Amino acid sequence: MFPINRFIRSFFKFLAAIVSVFLPISAFASPPIGVLDDTHAAIRAVMAVQGEVTPDLMRQPEILGTAVGVDAAGTPVLTVYVDRDAANAGEVIRSLPRDVRGAGVQVHLTDKFRAMAKPPWAGGGGHSVSHTAKQTPPIQLGTSGGWSKDLANGYCCGGTLGSLVKIGSTQYILSNYHVFESDIVSGGNNTVATTGDPIIQPGLIDVNCNKNNAQTVGTLVKKSSLPNSNVDCSIAQISSGMVRTDGAILEIGTISSSTVSAAINQAVKKSGRTTGLSHSAVSGLNATVSVTYDNECAGGTAFTKTFTGQTVIANSGSKFLNSGDSGSLMVEDVATSPRAVGLLYAGSSTSAIANPINQVLSFLGATMVGN
Amino acid sequence: MAQNSSASSKRDINAVLAAHDKELLAIPDVVGVSVGVLEDGRTACLKVMLARKNPETERKIPNLVEGYPVVVELTGEIRPMSP
CATH class of the missing domain: 2.40.10 (Thrombin, subunit H)
Structure with a gap:
């Protein structure tokens, strides 16, 4: 379960920040905002810089995203979103360059992007597949x-x-x-x-x-x-006709009907609501972990469960798994007919946790639908 | 005898984890324990997941359990994805 209100709040805060940037332009600059699209030479120049530096910037967990924005004078700049709750946000901001190859760098302090690890305004993701849109049935999973x-x-x-x-x-x-x-x-x-x-x-x-x-x-x-x-x-x-009966998963495709056990450093991927298609590697096996559950959406504590025999996956900066990705299937990271490894359900900003898929299937008396 | 026990005399690490996970999880702020490998990519270790940085807690976590190194990782709380 993932509550939306926090997301709406941060979205509107973000919107307010955008409006505060754009208002001066719309009031005083002669070219309309629409001109500053991705065909504009100055925008393209900053996009090139963004593409170059974003992977390095995103390695810092305090940096939540980048975008091409404009400064108060209407000049395109590289906008860097920094987690306002990070203890060392000031240090991170001081370590950022003032400009990169002529493109100005502008910092936005923001709440964590809890609902979407790759928000549409952050750019750089390059994902064209929506994991949140209503699909034309029969739907794909993920x-x-x-x-x-x-x-x-x-x-x-x-x-x-x-x-x-x-x-x-x-x-x-x-x-x-x-x-x-x-x-x-x-x-x-x-x-x-x-x-x-x-x-x-x-x-x-x-x-x-x-x-x-x-x-x-x-x-x-x-x-x-x-x-x-x-x-x-x-x-x-x-429901009849509503779901692909071959079990196809967005950006993964059809999977194998057989499964494989997790192994340390095994490359894995998943397709989920929030972070879409993401890749990582198994970092721990046979884990005993305690997880606390609510009794309804945004409700009180129902119970704390200690699971045993769980699989741990590296999740630096919640890039592999974030709130809303619960229920995603973790599969081996191969191009065709990957085998299922685990059912993702919990985590933190450093570690994701999966039930070994065979435990899930034997609890249900089920098998994966696949090739 | 315990002092000169060789690596080969160690129990399987999964059995070691099963024998010690409860006592490790009883330490405040420990939210998980798993089997992993050290940065050399091959030495088996126990990984202890910590909800928050707390030197007092870290002092309570042993450096070795039945001959296996223990690595402490600051993971934060493990929550259902989503809350």
């Missing part, structure tokens, strides 16, 4: 989704419809317990997750909390994997 009633306490939540599994000959969307069915108290929305509830694409977080702007792609089959089992999983039986 996309935003969730429980249709995941709205409580003034927030709405959601995660990733990660992959497709089958039990017998029936196909189900695989995601996390805490994405589909962790509302276990009447609490702020007077309801609890129940078998038969609609599962929607995109999730409420990507449709302004209004389920009428999303589509039903499955029905919840409650599995209550937590708090008692060692996996954070849930499934939804697919």
Whole structure:
């Protein structure tokens, strides 16, 4: 589950910053803003600099993104977003150059981009595939989704419809317990997750909390994997015609029906709602980790679960996995028919955690849908 | 005898983790323990995940457990992705 309000707040703060930059231009500069698009020579020059320096800048966890902006005089500059909550934000800012090959550098202090690790305004990502847009059915997995009633306490939540599994000959969307069915108290929305509830694409977080702007792609089959089992999983039986029956995942394609165990330094990738397609490597095996769960969207603490035998993946700066990516399938990083490795569900800004996929499949009595 | 035990006499690291994970997780701010390798890419170690930097906590974490090196990593809290 991922609450949207914080994102909206930071988005509007960001919007205010943009407006404050653009207002002087629209008021005094002669060329309209529209002229400063990516065909403008000065913009292209800064874009070239941006492409060159962004990978290095982004290695610092305090730097959240870069963009091509304009200064108060309307001159294109490289904008660098620095985490306002970072303890050493001042030091990071002082270490930034004033200009790079003639392009001015301008710093914006900002909240963490919690809802999108690659926000559309940050540029440099080059991703053309949206993991949050409503798709034309049948949908591919690796996309935003969730429980249709995941709205409580003034927030709405959601995660990733990660992959497709089958039990017998029936196909189900695989995601996390805490994405589909962790509302276990009447609490702020007077309801609890129940078998038969609609599962929607995109999730409420990507449709302004209004389920009428999303589509039903499955029905919840409650599995209550937590708090008692060692996996954070849930499934939804697919609605006829709404989900690709080959289990294709955005930017990954169809996968293998077989699985592979995690190994240290194994290259892995995933396709998820927030960070899209991302790559990393396994850094720890057989982990015992404690994770605290809420009892509904933005609710109180339900329980703290200690998992054993988990897989740890490097997640510097939350670039591999961020809030909203829960439910993504982690696969081996090969080009064709990758085998599933784990079900991603938790993490921090340095480490991501996955349930070994075989534990998930044996809990469900399921197999992956694939080649 | 314990002092001259060779590497070959060590138990499998997964068994060592299983035997010690509870006591390590009982240390305040320890949120996880896993099996990893040192930066040399081959020496097996135990990795202890810490929610926050706290010298007092770090003093409570042993440098070696049953002959395996222990590496402390500042990970922050491990939360459902999303909260």
